Amino acid sequence: MEDDVKKFLYVNRKAPYGTIYALESLEVVLIGAAFDQDVSLAFLDDGVFQLTKSQDTADIGVKNFSPTFRALGDYEVTKLYVEKESLEERGLTADDLQEIVWEDEDDDYEEKPSIRIVSRAEMADVMADQDVILSF
Amino acid sequence: MKFGILISEGPYTHQATDSAYHFVKAALEAGHEVPRVFFYHDGVNVATSLSVPPQDERNIQQQWSALAKDHGVDLVVCIAAAQRRGMLDENEAKRQGKTAHNIAEGFRISGLGQLIEMGIETDRLMTFGD
Amino acid sequence: MATLHTVNKSPFANQSLLSCLAHAKDGDTVLMIEDGVYGAGKGTGLAEAMTAMASRVALVALQPDLNARGLVADRILDGVKTVDYAGFVELAASHDRTQAWL
Numbered sequence: 530m531e532d533d534v535k536k537f538l539y540v541n542r543k544a545p546y547g548t549i550y551a552l553e554s555l556e557v558v559l560i561g562a563a564f565d566q567d568v569s570l571a572f573l574d575d576g577v578f579q580l581t582k583s584q585d586t587a588d589i590g591v592k593n594f595s596p597t598f599r600a601l602g603d604y605e606v607t608k609l610y611v612e613k614e615s616l617e618e619r620g621l622t623a624d625d626l627q628e629i630v631w632e633d634e635d636d637d638y639e640e641k642p643s644i645r646i647v648s649r650a651e652m653a654d655v656m657a658d659q660d661v662i663l664s665f
Numbered sequence: 666m667k668f669g670i671l672i673s674e675g676p677y678t679h680q681a682t683d684s685a686y687h688f689v690k691a692a693l694e695a696g697h698e699v700p701r702v703f704f705y706h707d708g709v710n711v712a713t714s715l716s717v718p719p720q721d722e723r724n725i726q727q728q729w730s731a732l733a734k735d736h737g738v739d740l741v742v743c744i745a746a747a748q749r750r751g752m753l754d755e756n757e758a759k760r761q762g763k764t765a766h767n768i769a770e771g772f773r774i775s776g777l778g779q780l781i782e783m784g785i786e787t788d789r790l791m792t793f794g795d
Numbered sequence: 796m797a798t799l800h801t802v803n804k805s806p807f808a809n810q811s812l813l814s815c816l817a818h819a820k821d822g823d824t825v826l827m828i829e830d831g832v833y834g835a836g837k838g839t840g841l842a843e844a845m846t847a848m849a850s851r852v853a854l855v856a857l858q859p860d861l862n863a864r865g866l867v868a869d870r871i872l873d874g875v876k877t878v879d880y881a882g883f884v885e886l887a888a889s890h891d892r893t894q895a896w897l
Binding site for chain 1: 792
């Protein structure tokens with residue numbers, strides 16, 4: 530292991546709002562960003578619903594935390610893997626997801642997409658390449 | 666080997682805390698180390714000192730407190746999750762102007778950074794939840 | 796570099812076991828605990844798929860959870876091994892990482 534940097538993967542398989550898991554998972558990601566580890570997020574199964582556009586929680590009296598995903602780039606969390614099959618099974622495409630970008634300071638602060646749509650097989654590869662997997 | 670344990674479901678409703686307890690006991694018996702257990706989501710409710718289960722049932726809080734006492738396991742309760750759910754230690758109760766506190770012996774309240782640190786410093790992270 | 800996957804949901808209530816099996820790599824171990832042990836049953840709608848998986852991943856069920864649910868030995872799929880909590884700890888130690896399919 531190099532310099533004590535571990536690969537952390539946060540696995541999100543649950544939809545937002547019905548339960549608190551998605552929000553409290555995001556809280557761990559934000560705190561964890563201060564630890565300078567190699568962080569990735571995985572969204573599969575119902576977890577893909579966390580990233581959809583047009584969430585409006587005004588009438589259920591719960592905080593809408595979906596804008597927070599767009600701030601992840603400021604925390605240097607730039608790898609959000611989203612499983613293609615999970616989207617398709619739920620009638621979604623990449624266009625139904627929020628645009629999430631990060632600024633690459635090594636490339637003249639160019640904005641680059643954080644969301645990476647991957648196949649199920651590629652997602653399995655991402656999972657198998659980690660040191661620590663946190664599931665909520 | 667060092668095991669870190671994350672518990673993310675509450676006691677009595679779900680088996681997760683029991684599974685975690687049996688896992689930790691077996692790990693310690695096998696000579697492994699369990700430096701820390703982190704309680705998150707409804708898992709924070711394990712730490713209440715006010716739980717009074719029937720006499721013929723296991724007392725989940727006391728089981729964990731005993732592990733802390735006998736094996737030095739650091740039982741950490743997430744402060745953000747705990748405050749949402751009415752779990753306060755003496756200092757926090759004072760700070761928030763509350764009249765009572767309910768963190769049982771052997772548990773301590775701290776931040777989510779303790780979970781990340783556990784992931785960094787242990788060899789395996791085990792998650793028990795719903 | 797193998798992974799120990801744990802599944803604690805009945806596959807008849809929720810997709811976790813199927814999703815886990817769809818992401819497990821050859822040589823990984825899938826350990827069924829809590830209500831997950833119902834996935835180890837014989838004669839279920841999933842039995843055929845489970846048996847097919849057994850050739851590439853190790854399928855294991857936690858004996859104390861089988862016992863609690865009355866899943867006696869002759870009701871368990873061929874090819875599913877069982878462990879106690881000490882065996883669970885050994886599996887966690889002998890794999891490179893663990894992933895809980897909550």
